[in-house]
Amino acid sequence: MASPKLTWNIALAGECMAARPFSVHDDEESMRVINLLRGADLTYAHLEMNLAHSRELEYPNRGDWLGSFMMADPAVARDLKWAGIDIMSVAHNHSLDFGPAGMLATKKHLQEAGVEAAGTGLDLEEAREPAYLETRHGRVALISTTSGNKPNEWASLGKGGYKGRPGINPLRASFNYVLTKEAAEQMKAIARELDVLRQADGSTMGTGLKDNEFSFQMPGDQSTRGSNVFTAGDHFEIQSRCHPRDLAGNLRSIDEAKKMADLVIVAHHYNIADGKRREKVPTFVREFAHAAIDAGADIYVAHGWHWTLGIEIYKGKPIIYGTGNFFAQSEFIRRVPYDSYESWGHDMDRLPTLNPADHPLHPGLDTHNEAWWTSALMGLEMKDGQFVSMTLHPVEMGRTAREGTITRQTGQGDHALTDGRPLLATGETAERALGRIQRLSKNFGTEVTIENGVGVIRF
Known part of the structure; x- marks a missing residue:
């Protein structure tokens, strides 16, 4: 029996480095973004954060690490659900910042809040399996994979009487x-x-x-x-x-999802590039994106560089090569471990006097990068398994695009902290956010028009 012909209106949000509960912000301006998330048949976002209570953790799982140790209050999970987010990818280069305990707690708190999650597990089979979400509109499957992780973070299968290793679903x-x-x-x-x-x-x-x-x-x-x-x-x-074995394994998961669900999303997190991070999509990423669509995925969505990249329509299916940030709140992580202070060059003889307000402790915040603080909330229409149109609502996280002037500051210290919540962008900031996606999408033959301050792609 053929699958039903369905029309989907889907909201796709970017990387959520959400470190603070945010449902208290129910003013009209804040709710414009929230209502776009809630108004879709399905809302997806990528969680670039771990969620756990301190008592659930053992110790940080990294040593010399010029990056943030991503951990936030589990209350954030409830707020993500409050915002209308239904399903999230959790495979990324921070998934094991606090070892298997932090990774598993994250998934537990999301699921307790009513948000399905994919990409990590007790072993490779569980990490690679699709997450399924039952909706009134149909059944959704999400496969989540990540590239650029350390070998100890790759989930493995059991063998020789040993259990499989907990970890992420790798695409080496x-x-x-x-x-x-x-x-x-x-x-x-x-x-x-x-x-x-x-x-x-x-x-x-x-x-x-x-x-x-x-x-x-x-x-x-x-x-x-x-x-x-x-x-x-x-x-x-x-x-x-792509690593041939990882590619084949992820394509098998996509094939399963195609047979078991009405809509299949593949989320790919990658923090590596063919050289320095510029604007060129790595060759292996395009290889996987096309292979994923060929295997049965309806949507391929990627993230990892914390800025937007181009959009391609391949065989009637959307490929988003970089969503950019949706929350940018790494500065507000409350508990920063020893390793981070050492890596960022602080005086370790003064360790008892150091605290999370000291600077620097987090990457991407020393010099202004407008792509870090702006992106777009994507509204996607699919009909009968094919792409119809996409809207791009520009968002900003508390800074102007060109100069990087902080418009929403938190705290009163010498090092100004940016609020980091997404609000709809206006004026020059909106124009630059959309102009970047418009320019980069041309590389893939995709035309983005700007209509009343919103980007539009039609097929």
Whole structure:
């Protein structure tokens, strides 16, 4: 029997670094965003935060880490539900900031609040399985995966009498650095002098290198395959591709979801790039996005760089390569662990006197980045499994776009803190937020028109 023909109105929100309860803000301006979330048949967002009480945790799971240790009050989960969010991806590079205890507590608090979550689990099978949401409109499936995590964060399967490892659903990526022949010979010569050259030699170390490839056996990388594979060519380029086993495993989950649900969303978090983070979507991300749609996904939505990227319509399905932030409140994390103070260069002999108000402790906040503080709430219409249209409502989190002037400040210290809640943007800030998506979407042949302060894509 064929599946029913359905029309969906879906709200897609970006990365929620929500560290403070926010349902107290029920004024008219705040409710404009909330009503857009509540008014959809389905509302999705990505949770870039862990939620737990201190008593549920053991210890931080990272050492030298120039990033925030993402942990907030579980009351945030209730407010996310209050805002109208139905389902969230939770696989990201912060999922294991506080180990399996923090990861599992996050999922528990979301589900207790009535928000379904996907992307983490007690083992790889659970982390990779779709989350299902029953709605009056139909059954929804969400697959959540992440790229760029450390090996100890990858969930695994049980074997040899051992349990599988709790963790995230990984989509690993491999990188090949193409060099000119002259540069390749120079690098090999340097590596020989340092005695770190690694080439295909048939050894039991299992380098996985082909005859035309080489890499470095760096001192801190003695017992791993390494990821710095170089190839001689006629130009300079970084090439990335999906790990074949992870790709196949995630495509199997998508196939299951297609057979078991009326709408399939694939969420992909990636914090790595083909070089520095710019505006170019990594090759492996486009590879996965297209493969996900080919396997049966209706929507592919990505995040991880904390700024918006382009939108592509592929085979009648939407691909959003970067949602940007929706909440930006990492400055308000109440309990910051030892490792963070050390990593950010604070005087550890003064540790008892240090506190979360000290600066710096969090990335992305030293210099203004307008893409960090602006994005768009996306309203998506799907009919009969095909994309019809998308609206892009520009949002700001408390700063003007061009200058970075704080318009909504919290606190009275020398280092001004930005409120970080999403409100609908207006004026130049709205124009710049939409103009960025418009410009980057052209790279994928997608036309974004601006109509009455709202971006519109029609198919």
